Amino acid sequence: MIQTIVKQDWKLLRADRTLVSLALVVAAIVGYAVWNGSQWVQAQKGTLQAAKAEEGKRVGGLRKSIRAIESGEKEVKPSEDPRSASTIGATSAAPYLMMPPGPLAALSVGLSDLYPSYFKLNLRSRQAVLANDELENPLNLLAGRFDLGFVLMSLFPLLVLALGYNLVSGDRENGTLKLALSQPIRFEQLIAGRILLRGGVLAGLTVLFLTASVLIAGVDLSAPEVLPRLGVLLALELVYAAFWFGLAVWINARVSSSAANALTLAGLWLGITLVLPGVLNLVATSMYPVPSRIEMISAMRNAGRSAQTKGSELLARYYEDHPELAPEDSGARAGDFATLSYAVQMEIDKNVQPVLDHFDVQIEKQQRFVDGFCYLSPAVMLQSAMNDLAGTSHHRYRHFVKQSDSFFAEWQQFFLPRIFKKAKLGSQEVEALPKFQFREESFGEVMGRVAPLAGGLAAWSALVLLVGFRKLRTVSPAE
Amino acid sequence: MTLEIAKKEILEFRRDGRFRAASAMVLGLLLFSLALGIQRHRELRSEQQQAQSETREHWLQQGKKNPHSAAHYGVYAFKPVTALSLLERGEDQYTGVAVWLEAHKQNEFKYKPARDSNSLARMGEFTAATVLQLFLPLLIVLMSFSAFSGEKEQGTLRLLLSLGVPLRQLALGKALGVAGGLGLILVPSALLGSAALWLGNSDGSLLEDLPRMGGMTLSYLAYFVAFIGLSLGVSAVAKSSRLSLVTLLAFWIFNGLAAPRLAADLSRAVYPAPSSYEFTQRMDAELKKGFDAKALEQKLLAQYKVASLKDLPVNYAGIALEAGEEHGNEVYDAHFRSLWDIYGKQERLQQALSVAAPLLAVRSLSMAFAGTDFTHFSRFASAAEQYRRQLIHVMNEDITVNSTAEQRGYMSDEKLWKKVPEFHYDLPSVSEWLSGQSMALSILAFWSIAGMGAAAWAATQKLRLE
Numbered sequence: 001m002i003q004t005i006v007k008q009d010w011k012l013l014r015a016d017r018t019l020v021s022l023a024l025v026v027a028a029i030v031g032y033a034v035w036n037g038s039q040w041v042q043a044q045k046g047t048l049q050a051a052k053a054e055e056g057k058r059v060g061g062l063r064k065s066i067r068a069i070e071s072g073e074k075e076v077k078p079s080e081d082p083r084s085a086s087t088i089g090a091t092s093a094a095p096y097l098m099m100p101p102g103p104l105a106a107l108s109v110g111l112s113d114l115y116p117s118y119f120k121l122n123l124r125s126r127q128a129v130l131a132n133d134e135l136e137n138p139l140n141l142l143a144g145r146f147d148l149g150f151v152l153m154s155l156f157p158l159l160v161l162a163l164g165y166n167l168v169s170g171d172r173e174n175g176t177l178k179l180a181l182s183q184p185i186r187f188e189q190l191i192a193g194r195i196l197l198r199g200g201v202l203a204g205l206t207v208l209f210l211t212a213s214v215l216i217a218g219v220d221l222s223a224p225e226v227l228p229r230l231g232v233l234l235a236l237e238l239v240y241a242a243f244w245f246g247l248a249v250w251i252n253a254r255v256s257s258s259a260a261n262a263l264t265l266a267g268l269w270l271g272i273t274l275v276l277p278g279v280l281n282l283v284a285t286s287m288y289p290v291p292s293r294i295e296m297i298s299a300m301r302n303a304g305r306s307a308q309t310k311g312s313e314l315l316a317r318y319y320e321d322h323p324e325l326a327p328e329d330s331g332a333r334a335g336d337f338a339t340l341s342y343a344v345q346m347e348i349d350k351n352v353q354p355v356l357d358h359f360d361v362q363i364e365k366q367q368r369f370v371d372g373f374c375y376l377s378p379a380v381m382l383q384s385a386m387n388d389l390a391g392t393s394h395h396r397y398r399h400f401v402k403q404s405d406s407f408f409a410e411w412q413q414f415f416l417p418r419i420f421k422k423a424k425l426g427s428q429e430v431e432a433l434p435k436f437q438f439r440e441e442s443f444g445e446v447m448g449r450v451a452p453l454a455g456g457l458a459a460w461s462a463l464v465l466l467v468g469f470r471k472l473r474t475v476s477p478a479e
Numbered sequence: 480m481t482l483e484i485a486k487k488e489i490l491e492f493r494r495d496g497r498f499r500a501a502s503a504m505v506l507g508l509l510l511f512s513l514a515l516g517i518q519r520h521r522e523l524r525s526e527q528q529q530a531q532s533e534t535r536e537h538w539l540q541q542g543k544k545n546p547h548s549a550a551h552y553g554v555y556a557f558k559p560v561t562a563l564s565l566l567e568r569g570e571d572q573y574t575g576v577a578v579w580l581e582a583h584k585q586n587e588f589k590y591k592p593a594r595d596s597n598s599l600a601r602m603g604e605f606t607a608a609t610v611l612q613l614f615l616p617l618l619i620v621l622m623s624f625s626a627f628s629g630e631k632e633q634g635t636l637r638l639l640l641s642l643g644v645p646l647r648q649l650a651l652g653k654a655l656g657v658a659g660g661l662g663l664i665l666v667p668s669a670l671l672g673s674a675a676l677w678l679g680n681s682d683g684s685l686l687e688d689l690p691r692m693g694g695m696t697l698s699y700l701a702y703f704v705a706f707i708g709l710s711l712g713v714s715a716v717a718k719s720s721r722l723s724l725v726t727l728l729a730f731w732i733f734n735g736l737a738a739p740r741l742a743a744d745l746s747r748a749v750y751p752a753p754s755s756y757e758f759t760q761r762m763d764a765e766l767k768k769g770f771d772a773k774a775l776e777q778k779l780l781a782q783y784k785v786a787s788l789k790d791l792p793v794n795y796a797g798i799a800l801e802a803g804e805e806h807g808n809e810v811y812d813a814h815f816r817s818l819w820d821i822y823g824k825q826e827r828l829q830q831a832l833s834v835a836a837p838l839l840a841v842r843s844l845s846m847a848f849a850g851t852d853f854t855h856f857s858r859f860a861s862a863a864e865q866y867r868r869q870l871i872h873v874m875n876e877d878i879t880v881n882s883t884a885e886q887r888g889y890m891s892d893e894k895l896w897k898k899v900p901e902f903h904y905d906l907p908s909v910s911e912w913l914s915g916q917s918m919a920l921s922i923l924a925f926w927s928i929a930g931m932g933a934a935a936w937a938a939t940q941k942l943r944l945e
Contacts, residue, residue: 036744047756054760111601114594116755133591135755137822138573138853139829140747141593143739144601154736259721266728274613275508278605285600286515289522293576293590294530297555301537309541312548316888319878320548320582325796367597374599384598394597 005193034213037106037147051096062092066427083424086338089415090123099400102391103226106217108149110392157244161265164248166258225443243461250468284370291362299355311344375456385453481652488656513675520565520679543890546874553581556863561850562680567608569851580867585811616706620727623710625720650938695848701927702841708930715937738836746825770806797879830918840923
């Protein structure tokens with residue numbers, strides 16, 4: 001019996017032109033969103049490729065000139081020796097530390113347009129590098145990206161609601177409910193069949209949209225751990241769709257007209273996707289404001305002052321960073337200057353770094369507090385989880401910064417002793433320079449963050465579905 | 480007759496439970512966002528002012544240093560927090576809060592507040608501006624979607640027309656009714672907003688900001704008029720109230736959610752801006768070229784009529800440093816100007832696109848009046864840059880004139896640091912930048928006039944009794 005109802009409802013749905021055109025519109029929007037996301041990923045990849053090429057050329061040239069000097073083909077003035085440790089460490093071999101776009105980055109741009117995807121290593125000062133930004137018109141950053149994450153979170157629920165808003169009320173209003181029930185069929189069977197069909201259509205559309213997205217974005221399915229991520233993403237999407245569907249069922253269970261249902265559901269949509277995130281954010285940041293960068297700058301300046309002044313005294317005769325302008329000295333002036341300026345910089349860094357570290361800890365604490373508020377909004381949970389799975393969240397960025405920090409320490413450890421010894425690097429040493437390779441977070445690490453969010457989303461969906469179905473059971477057909 | 484109709488509409492709104500609930504929610508959201516924003520706003524303002532004076536203190540209390548070392552120490556410039564940013568945060572979250580003014584480099588502003596937030600913040604920016612730009616038009620839609628279609632469906636339109644009420648008066652009466660209903664919310668909102676501004680900015684004088692406040696108010700009013708016109712027009716033309724509501728909601732979603740992102744995409748495609756990598760590479764390549772030292776040498780030797788640099792009565796080091804700065808400044812000017820030019824073109828394109836979505840126009844105007852758009856930011860950035868150049872110049876002058884090439888470790892002291900005046904910045908007056916918003920202004924005006932016109936035309940020509 002339920003089978004017949006399902007088949008019947010499918011025919012009805014297919015014939016409903018508004019619904020079909022809405023589905024097509026959403027499909028087109030999904031396609032555009034994914035295309036948009038993949039354009040962004042392409043741009044990022046292009047930048048990283050260009051940077052890598054530039055570095056390759058630079059280091060290649062360095063190797064060539066070192067070999068030429070070592071073989072005696074070339075002669076250089078001591079002040080312009082390309083083998084000097086400070087030149088190599090700071091300029092000619094300075095690497096780009098790159099974080100390639102995440103495996104599913106095309107599906108959710110997330111916060112990746114706010115963070116840089118590479119650092120150009122600066123031997124002198126870590127802090128200079130870490131505050132870098134990607135270049136983008138702030139007006140466009142304000143608007144955000146039209147990506148799949150936005151569509152799935154905000155616009156897809158409308159399709160779900162359109163499928164479910166007149167689940168019960170539609171028949172009642174058309175007068176066909178009484179007709180249908182005059183057949184040997186129970187009301188529960190009718191509703192169950194309809195829910196089954198529409199839920200099935202919804203699930204099918206979700207799978208379809210996601211599959212199409214993966215194809216359009218050209219996701220490399222053979223890359224490690226991409227399939228599990230996609231699997232979790234699909235599951236999250238289905239749970240999210242179930243949440244909205246449950247909401248529609250619940251609202252339908254209240255005896256109302258389709259129009260009133262639609263208005264109520266639209267109001268809930270507005271509240272959950274637009275109002276709630278904003279309100280939560282306001283409350284969270286009022287309770288625990290973001291630590292102030294301005295205070296951090298002041299603290300940094302204060303912390304570095306005495307080391308700065310001392311250092312300036314030492315570097316006075318070199319006009320701080322222009323050894324070529326200093327009065328004539330004998331011998332390895334450039335070497336002296338390099339040693340001195342790095343020593344000064346290290347002293348300043350030593351005093352300033354604790355301020356930065358303290359600030360980082362504060363920021364992390366604040367973000368964890370605000371993250372807790374996520375659990376009050378299914379929309380935010382979905383967005384955060386998607387960003388994490390796609391590799392565009394601030395967690396991944398922080399992961400990258402940590403790796404960059406340790407590489408920076410490695411680089412410093414390699415070069416500073418050699419700079420202080422005024423050493424020259426041979427071609428073998430240049431081959432053996434530390435190299436940076438971004439280590440992607442493992443699926444387990446990502447799931448450590450996504451699982452609680454998924455659990456929260458599932459809890460919300462379960463709650464709404466439970467309440468909805470229980471209410472549905474109390475509905476009597478004779479209204 | 481028109482006024483009678485308007486009064487009746489307003490009375491109906493006041494009695495309508497849904498209207499009361501919706502307007503209570505809107506006012507509640509407004510109150511909520513303002514209340515929570517005031518404290519934060521005050522903190523940000525005092526923090527910025529404090530930091531600005533602290534950096535000046537640091538500069539003056541550097542002790543004895545070589546002037547070029549002082550130039551490297553530099554000062555910080557902190558982005559001002561405008562009074563109206565309490566209502567409209569604009570692009571403030573996406574522009575850096577401070578810039579380091581140091582020798583040789585025109586740095587970029589660092590520490591965008593948005594970077595320190597997380598996805599929750601990115602999703603939900605809640606200010607008075609959001610409520611006015613997004614939620615008030617929704618309220619207008621809810622108030623007017625059944626203005627005509629409802630009367631048709633209830634059969635009261637027939638009655639009205641049988642009384643000999645001219646359609647034009649009916650249309651105007653409906654419009655005034657919605658405006659009056661809206662006024663029931665806008666008046667308390669305006670009071671709330673003014674109180675918030677006064678509480679949030681009690682250190683400064685709000686009188687200076689009156690033209691900006693007036694401009695903002697007029698922009699929003701034009702925006703609301705456009706929406707009233709549009710909603711009434713659709714209501715008159717639609718076959719049913721349901722269709723009217725769906726159409727208007729679809730437009731509202733497009734206008735509020737999709738249009739800003741689509742406009743950003745389009746402007747990026749039409750006027751592509753360089754990536755950070757390209758920008759830095761191009762600038763670095765030109766900076767590396769440096770200035771022509773030989774030409775400078777020859778010029779100086781000729782000018783002072785000496786045989787070698789050692790015989791100059793001034794310190795060549797200072798002159799060389801200044802020449803390096805000038806070369807760098809030329810490069811920076813060329814590149815930043817072209818970058819900001821591209822951003823300006825992108826912004827104007829988005830203003831033009833407001834023909835399809837009035838939100839784009841009112842957003843642009845709202846940010847401009849609040850002083851939180853890119854024009855205001857780049858003006859501050861330029862002022863800070865000019866100050867930097869002045870500071871470096873004073874340092875280099877001192878080296879040139881007061882030290883000699885043989886002096887090892889020449890150092891200066893507070894007398895020199897004091898020579899550099901304190902950095903002072905005033906917000907531009909409205910007339911300075913209003914022409915940059917001319918497209919938004921004219922399109923918004925067009926929207927409100929056309930909206931009303933369309934409503935009038937639809938009501939009088941297209942209204943059918945069936």
